[in-house]
Amino acid sequence: MSGSAARTQAVFSTLDVPQGPVPKSKYSFAPRALADLLDHDNQDYRRHVQEIFGTVPLFSHALTAQTVADKGLHGHRDLTLERVRYGAQNQLISVRDYLGNPLKFQAYLETACLLEGSFGVKSGVHFTLCGGAIMSLGTPVQHDEWVPRMDKLELAGCFAMTELSHGSNVLGIETTATFDNSTNEFVINTPHEAAQKIWIGGGALHAQITALFAQLIVNGTNHGVHCFVVPLRDAHYNLLPGVKAADNGLKLGLNGVDNGRLWFDKVRIPLKNLLARYSQVEPTTGKYVSSIENPGVRFATMLGALIGGRVLITASAAMLSQFALLIATRYGFSRTQFPDETGSEVSIMSYLSHQRRLFPSIATAVCTRLAAGLLKDVFVSRSPASLKQVHVLAAGLKAYATWNKQQFVRECREACGGQGLAFHNQIGAIMIDSEVDTTFEGDNSVLYQQVAKALLGEFRKAAKAGKATLPTAPSKAATPEELTALPHLLALYAYRTKDLLMTLVAELQASLKSGVAHSFSDAWDRNCDLALQLANAHVEHTILAHAIHTLQDEKLDKTLPPVLTILARLFALSRIEKDLGYFI
Amino acid sequence: MSGSAARTQAVFSTLDVPQGPVPKSKYSFAPRALADLLDHDNQDYRRHVQEIFGTVPLFSHALTAQTVADKGLHGHRDLTLERVRYGAQNQLISVRDYLGNPLKFQAYLETACLLEGSFGVKSGVHFTLCGGAIMSLGTPVQHDEWVPRMDKLELAGCFAMTELSHGSNVLGIETTATFDNSTNEFVINTPHEAAQKIWIGGGALHAQITALFAQLIVNGTNHGVHCFVVPLRDAHYNLLPGVKAADNGLKLGLNGVDNGRLWFDKVRIPLKNLLARYSQVEPTTGKYVSSIENPGVRFATMLGALIGGRVLITASAAMLSQFALLIATRYGFSRTQFPDETGSEVSIMSYLSHQRRLFPSIATAVCTRLAAGLLKDVFVSRSPASLKQVHVLAAGLKAYATWNKQQFVRECREACGGQGLAFHNQIGAIMIDSEVDTTFEGDNSVLYQQVAKALLGEFRKAAKAGKATLPTAPSKAATPEELTALPHLLALYAYRTKDLLMTLVAELQASLKSGVAHSFSDAWDRNCDLALQLANAHVEHTILAHAIHTLQDEKLDKTLPPVLTILARLFALSRIEKDLGYFI
Numbered sequence A, B: 001m002s003g004s005a006a007r008t009q010a011v012f013s014t015l016d017v018p019q020g021p022v023p024k025s026k027y028s029f030a031p032r033a034l035a036d037l038l039d040h041d042n043q044d045y046r047r048h049v050q051e052i053f054g055t056v057p058l059f060s061h062a063l064t065a066q067t068v069a070d071k072g073l074h075g076h077r078d079l080t081l082e083r084v085r086y087g088a089q090n091q092l093i094s095v096r097d098y099l100g101n102p103l104k105f106q107a108y109l110e111t112a113c114l115l116e117g118s119f120g121v122k123s124g125v126h127f128t129l130c131g132g133a134i135m136s137l138g139t140p141v142q143h144d145e146w147v148p149r150m151d152k153l154e155l156a157g158c159f160a161m162t163e164l165s166h167g168s169n170v171l172g173i174e175t176t177a178t179f180d181n182s183t184n185e186f187v188i189n190t191p192h193e194a195a196q197k198i199w200i201g202g203g204a205l206h207a208q209i210t211a212l213f214a215q216l217i218v219n220g221t222n223h224g225v226h227c228f229v230v231p232l233r234d235a236h237y238n239l240l241p242g243v244k245a246a247d248n249g250l251k252l253g254l255n256g257v258d259n260g261r262l263w264f265d266k267v268r269i270p271l272k273n274l275l276a277r278y279s280q281v282e283p284t285t286g287k288y289v290s291s292i293e294n295p296g297v298r299f300a301t302m303l304g305a306l307i308g309g310r311v312l313i314t315a316s317a318a319m320l321s322q323f324a325l326l327i328a329t330r331y332g333f334s335r336t337q338f339p340d341e342t343g344s345e346v347s348i349m350s351y352l353s354h355q356r357r358l359f360p361s362i363a364t365a366v367c368t369r370l371a372a373g374l375l376k377d378v379f380v381s382r383s384p385a386s387l388k389q390v391h392v393l394a395a396g397l398k399a400y401a402t403w404n405k406q407q408f409v410r411e412c413r414e415a416c417g418g419q420g421l422a423f424h425n426q427i428g429a430i431m432i433d434s435e436v437d438t439t440f441e442g443d444n445s446v447l448y449q450q451v452a453k454a455l456l457g458e459f460r461k462a463a464k465a466g467k468a469t470l471p472t473a474p475s476k477a478a479t480p481e482e483l484t485a486l487p488h489l490l491a492l493y494a495y496r497t498k499d500l501l502m503t504l505v506a507e508l509q510a511s512l513k514s515g516v517a518h519s520f521s522d523a524w525d526r527n528c529d530l531a532l533q534l535a536n537a538h539v540e541h542t543i544l545a546h547a548i549h550t551l552q553d554e555k556l557d558k559t560l561p562p563v564l565t566i567l568a569r570l571f572a573l574s575r576i577e578k579d580l581g582y583f584i
């Protein structure tokens, strides 16, 4: 074979086309004020972390490229681990912040996701998924047991929920944790092949403990899915007895994360490893005690505590969209290709097609980022009463932000022509490393259906109370100005949501009445397409409403309302264009 | 650092979920007859090549995965080279077939693209781009000079057209080939950094000769872009004097192809290295002689001869779409996740959302593949008179097929949930390795504009001759059956194309009249969005018309018309839904 690594002199470090300045907008505004608004919180801390990532050689993009090129998957994984370790050992983040300083916690992880996908996800798995599970589902004593070592990455954590046969359907998982009254231990077991844990980030190589989800069985009774801390590997990353692991191998993107499969062969863990904030098992008697009586509510509370991951993905998706759009927009203004009739070449941004490719997406990304800020606010101030609302907002925004991101980023890739394929251009890496965002932490189609079901539930409640209102179409706009004014657009969005909800109600009834569907769930499956449309309409309404709310905020920097108004209108109008069939 | 390659036991070889049989369709048809129809030609030869790729260990998917994981970019490149070499040395394909047996030639390369992206593209660069240029632009003597060694890969070829500053705009390239009357040589030179050749497949490591495009300058006169064969490296892949190369490094996908940059420092090549089928330079006098007087026509003829690459990409894109859809569809029927009200789990294909995700795309992929067959026919039987028609068809279909493929394949990825991310699932590799298809061999947006410009040109010609007809809306369908019948759908499609064309004509005039646009090209740029819409409508009309034509073919297997009718209708209706804003 020919072609040795030594002969390859890759050009990684420079963008090939001078990134000229973007022309001045006629709406002059304070860019720093806008950036701070979109960052939402911890602006100084974010800049501090960015500064570190931008200067410490371990974090350089060129190092990622060279490592992947020369050392493949394995080198990428080692590098990613070292990056996570750096953040931990330099105390840039602590697991305790998941509850104690959640916005700062998020800010670190968002910055990590922006730097590089595998680094962001591996950090997220350790701090948010495993750490967050221990913090939210564990007691203070349990925090003290694991968190100090996790904070130094002396104990790397993973999160084992998904099984081969059950991903979206968490209730369906089959791994068991059976209480042994005689020893006060739980026996963790994989009953058959289809119940193997799969895709577990860190599972293949590095995770030393896992927050494991399993059916809790005590004295022959199944109390449903609970979360346990299960040791997996020793300090030298050797598997502990009874634990089997395999590597998920090469993936589309995120190859710096060692996703793996896990099997448990009657592995014994002490009683104290059941995360016991909401539920405990009494020693010897095995009496099951929970502060939440209703198993459905208990499960929802447990999963609700883990929403942090979705908040992170939502905010990161909007940031990554903005980042890719920034690269493509700067390129668009500086790249020339064809001459005009005078013979001098025009920037590719002169083409209407190119503007339409990028500008509406910028508006959408900005408005989505504002809404991610709203999500953070309600997440941080959540209470048992607001849990449902937080869930619906997180589910809807997560799906919306990540679906859009995949589209936007692909479009940005294409907008950069051949350069969009270069690793140093960064867009390609974003595209593949965050592809999984539409699937993990809740598959988007499943999340949207949860949003639609929640809307249906609210409607039914209101109907029962005789308070359901029918949608009223907004009055026709008299002038183009009125038509494109934000209040009118918001009314259109509100109408669409209500109208689609009524259509869904009618279609479900019709499917059942006509006998086409033999049950509610069958009727739902046959109409879930409409449910997705409804969820989308609801999310867009939420985003637009929040953008308007934001730009009306009195405390806002005075230069921002005009530019935010433009962006909100462009967002609203371009999404109407996408759904023109409905609106006409 | 922890985590060694040795510890990683990747599970590459099996799909995790049993791929159960797809339920029997109520339209029973002969699957082999459909497959043969879609393959278009050389069915036995295709099966022969597939058999080899499926059994010779060098071509196994597991080997690709293991190589990339363990040896990164470099290992992937070496492996790809060996695969190309295998095909060459086992005489599965010959450069001569580009003209002598073009359908067989295509069939080999399509099969290669289906097997693995880098292998397909590296084969395509050598055989179609470099080999095809020599065959179509060279004389028989020139064929004899290079082809025999190319056929054994003793001489690996590349194709150097794109420069850092000029990709889509081929006329704008700046590399020069200046004739030296005293030695009867051309001096190949890169005048400045921006004129470096870039993204040249094989340029970084393996290419020993290149089909190079440069401005031909003789006796101080620039005769425009011509193609030259320029030696780059010796038998041991060492660069020849005056040639500089650099590696484009890690990319989003296609990392088995060593794309590189090339600089030429007054490199001398003999007169006989100008590919001389259409143009020659006389020794000593430097008199320029061409069989095609008009420089514009000459350039178009030259580029027209290279359309083979676009034909390959079009057919491959439709095949890859179908392949990804096959994987996702089988998975959809066998994967269960949530239980219904009886407690037994239903296949994810039960969800309307899932069906809508996949079925319309299947119909579109099939109809596009049929149209790729039409393209092959007109390509193979091309004449100077049909060149324009071939170009418009190839440009439109290439853009349509590749844009759709990117969407379809992404959707398939998501339809497989987490499994869609696994390398062994194949969809991820298709997604990233063929991402470039929308950019190379003509950027899609640029190609669509060429289609629109051609339509505008035809209209103007017709208008001048007093033969332009106005679009007439098809008569309203009286029943749902009539509405969804193919003749009615075809009439709708025909109407949309004409109507959009008239709108474009009107908008261009309006931009100029109102003074908003200061020239035709300015008016065009401001309306190129509409031009893209028009091109899309035209392509969809062509595809639908050809599908109808095909299913009416008397020689067709008798079981096929019903299933093709369903597919054509689903294609037509689903594309109408995509453009509902227009059709309403």
Ligand SMILES: Cc1cc2nc3c(=O)[nH]c(=O)nc-3n(C[C@H](O)[C@H](O)[C@H](O)COP(=O)(O)OP(=O)(O)OC[C@H]3O[C@@H](n4cnc5c(N)ncnc54)[C@H](O)[C@@H]3O)c2cc1C
Residues within 6 Å of the ligand: A125, A159, A160, A161, A162, A164, A165, A166, A167, A168, A169, A198, A199, A200, A201, A251, A254, A259, A436, A439, A440, A441, A442, A443, A444, A445, A446, A449, A528, B335, B336, B337, B338, B348, B351, B353, B354, B414, B415, B416, B417, B418, B419, B421
């Ligand atoms: C890179 C990566 C990292 C991961 N990391 C972790 C981790 O650290 N820990 C962990 O526990 N898990 C992890 N996962 C697993 C991930 O959470 C699951 O893949 C995800 O929950 C989806 O489940 P699934 O793969 O079983 O897909 P499925 O649920 O089987 O979905 C398959 C398809 O069916 C569709 N579908 C399913 N149900 C419905 C419905 N009701 N209506 C309509 N459509 C439906 C979906 O939209 C999807 O297209 C990871 C996955 C990947 C790929």
Ligand SMILES: Cc1cc2nc3c(=O)[nH]c(=O)nc-3n(C[C@H](O)[C@H](O)[C@H](O)COP(=O)(O)OP(=O)(O)OC[C@H]3O[C@@H](n4cnc5c(N)ncnc54)[C@H](O)[C@@H]3O)c2cc1C
Residues within 6 Å of the ligand: A335, A336, A337, A338, A348, A351, A353, A354, A414, A415, A416, A417, A418, A419, A421, B125, B159, B160, B161, B162, B164, B165, B166, B167, B168, B169, B198, B199, B200, B201, B251, B254, B259, B436, B439, B440, B441, B442, B443, B444, B445, B446, B449, B528
């Ligand atoms: C992996 C890879 C392999 C390649 N292999 C080869 C090879 O072997 N040989 C070779 O010669 N080249 C090769 N290329 C180069 C490829 O052909 C060019 O990248 C392609 O022609 C696009 O040119 P560009 O990159 O300069 O993009 P540009 O032309 O600069 O386009 C940038 C953006 O501007 C838009 N744009 C440009 N003009 C217009 C317009 N008039 N109207 C509207 N929008 C416009 C485009 O849509 C695009 O989004 C390869 C590229 C890649 C990435």
